Amino acid sequence: MKKAVVCGAGIGGLATALHLKAGGADVRVFEKNDYAGGKMGIFKKSGYRFDTGPSLLTMPHVLRDFFRSLGRNMEDYIEIEKLEISCRYFWEDGTVLNWYSDHERLNDEISDVFGNDEAEGFRKAMNYGKLFYELSNDAFLEGEFKLRNFVSAQGLKNAGKFISGRSMNDVSNKFFRNPKLKQLWNRFATYNGSSPYLSPQFFSIIPYTEHLYGPWYVKGGIYRIAEALVELCTETGIEISFSHRLKHSDSRGSVISSLTFETPGGESTVSDFDTAVLNFTSMQETASDSYFKNDDWSSSGFIMFAGMKSSNEALTHHNIFFSQNYENEFLDIFERQRNPADMTVYVSISSKSDSQHAPPGCENWFMLVNVPSLYSGFEWNSESTKEYSNRIFDKLNSFTYVFDNSVLNSAEFAETFTPLDFVRVYGSEYGSIYGLSSNSLYTLMKRPKNRSAKFSNLYFCGGNSHPGGGVPLVFLSGRITAGLILGNQRTA
Ligand SMILES: Cc1cc2nc3c(=O)[nH]c(=O)nc-3n(C[C@H](O)[C@H](O)[C@H](O)COP(=O)(O)OP(=O)(O)OC[C@H]3O[C@@H](n4cnc5c(N)ncnc54)[C@H](O)[C@@H]3O)c2cc1C
The missing domain is CATH 3.50.50.60 (FAD/NAD(P)-binding domain)
Structure with missing residues (x-):
C-alpha cells in the first residue's frame, strides 16, 4: 500500500x-x-460572518464529479444555488449593468445598456471563448501538461491559436467598441491574478465557462x-x-x-x-531551481471585511465598482509595482443570499482590491494600511448615485487583510494569490x-x-x- x-x-x-x-x-x-x-477560510465578528477568499463558484460539475468519484452525492454535503445575477457592474458616470446568468436576459441587458451591435459583439466574443475552452480541455485541463499534446497536425494548429500573441485586451478590442464593455471583459483576467493587457487571449475561457456553467453560491457560505x-x-x-x-x-x-x-x-x-x-x-x-528567480508574480489582494449597519438596496450579492482607467490600474500593479491610485473595488455581500450572515438589517461586505505582490517591495504597515483603506472608502463614495457619501458612516468595523497576511496565513509566495502570474506564455510554462x-x-x-x-x-x-x-x- x-x-x-x-x-x-x-x-x-x-x-x-x-x-x-x-x-x-x-x-x-x-x-x-x-x-x-x-x-x-472563514472570519466571524460581532454577529457578521465572512468567507475570506473565494466567493463565487463556477463549473459546479467539477465539484459534483469529485464527490461522485468518492462514491458520494454532493447534495448530501453541500447545497448550491444558481445566482440570477453573476455580478452587478457600476461605473462612476451612473452606468450600471447586470451580468445575468440567463443568456437571453444578459443579451437584452447588453443591448439595452450598450446597444445591439455590442450585444452582437458579446455573442461573438463568447463563441471565441468557447474555442479556447475546447482546446484547453483537450490540451491540459483534464490531465498533466505535456508538450507532446501539441505534436500532431491538429495539435500544432491549436498551439498556433494559443501562442498567437494576442492578449485578453486584444480580444476585447476585436469584439467590442464600448470601452466599458471592454473593461468588463478584461476584468476576467483578474480571476487568475493577471493583467488583461498582458495575459494571453485563451483566458477568454474564463468568461465563457462562467457564462456556460453559471455563477453559483454555496448555501451557508463557500x-x-x-x-x-x-x-x-x-x-x-x-x-x-x-x-x-x-x-x-x-x-x-x-x-x-x-x-x-x-x-x-x-x-x-x-x-x-x-x-x-x-x-x-x-x-x-x-x-x-528557477522558480523563485521569476519576477512576474500574480497580484496580491487588499481585503476589507466590513460590518455594515444598514442594507443597500442598489447592491446585489457580487458587485464591481470600476476604476476610470483600467489600463493605468494594471500598469500600476504590474509595471510600476505600486498600489493603484484609482482602483476597481469588488464588493461581495453573502448576506444578500444568506440573511444569517449579518445581524438583521445589516450586511457583511467583503471588499477586494488588486494590489501588487510583495515582490514590489511595498511596505504594508499600520499607516499605509489605514491610508489605503480610506482611499478605497473614498473610491466607493465617488459613486455618489449609489452611496451618497455614506460608506464610512455605515461601517460598524472594517478589518483589513494585506499582502503580508497572505504570506503569514497561507504561506503565499510574495503574498501573491496565484503564485506565478499568467501574464505570458513564458510564466505559464514556469508554473x-x-x-x-x-x-x-x-x-x-x-x-x-x-x-x-x-x-x-x-x-x-x-x-x-x-x-x-x-x-x-x-x-x-
Ligand atoms: C481573496 C481571494 C478571492 C478568491 N476568489 C475566488 C472565487 O471567487 N472563485 C474561485 O473559484 N476562486 C477564488 N479564489 C482562488 C481560490 O480561493 C484558490 O485558488 C484556492 O482556494 C487555492 O486552494 P489551494 O488548496 O491551492 O491553496 P491554499 O488555499 O493556499 O492552501 C494551501 C495550504 O497549505 C498550507 N501551508 C502553507 N505552507 C505550509 C507549510 N509550510 N506547512 C504546512 N502547511 C502549509 C496553508 O496554510 C494552506 O492551508 C480566490 C482567492 C482569494 C485569496
Missing part, C-alpha cells in the same frame, strides 16, 4: 488526499494553521466546501494534523526522505512515507507541474501549480496529482 503525506490542508491538498485514499493509499495530512481550507472536505476525511479515516508547519525536508539522492514540522510542542520529523505532496509551492528547497522534476517522490497540487487557481481547477489538480501518484493519470 502506498504511504502518502500531504502537506497543506487547502482544498487542493484535501482533494488530493481524498483521491489518494479512494485509490487505496494510506494518507496523512499536515497543516500549519489550526483550520482546514487555506484561502477558503467555506461549506472546506467543511465538507474535512467531513469526508473523517469519514474515510484521513487524519489531519493541524498546527504542523513543514519547516524542512531531507533528501537522499533524488528522493525526499523525511519532513520536519514545527509544532506547538517543538518539532516532529516524519519519514515513514514513500510519496510527499505539497499543497503550496513556497518552500525554496522543494521548488525547482510548477504536478510532478516535481527535482525529486522522484515529490508532487504538487493546488492553485499555484498545474492547471491553475480557482476552486474548480484546484479540484482538477487534486485529481491529476493523485492520478499521477496512483499511476492511473490519463495521458491527454
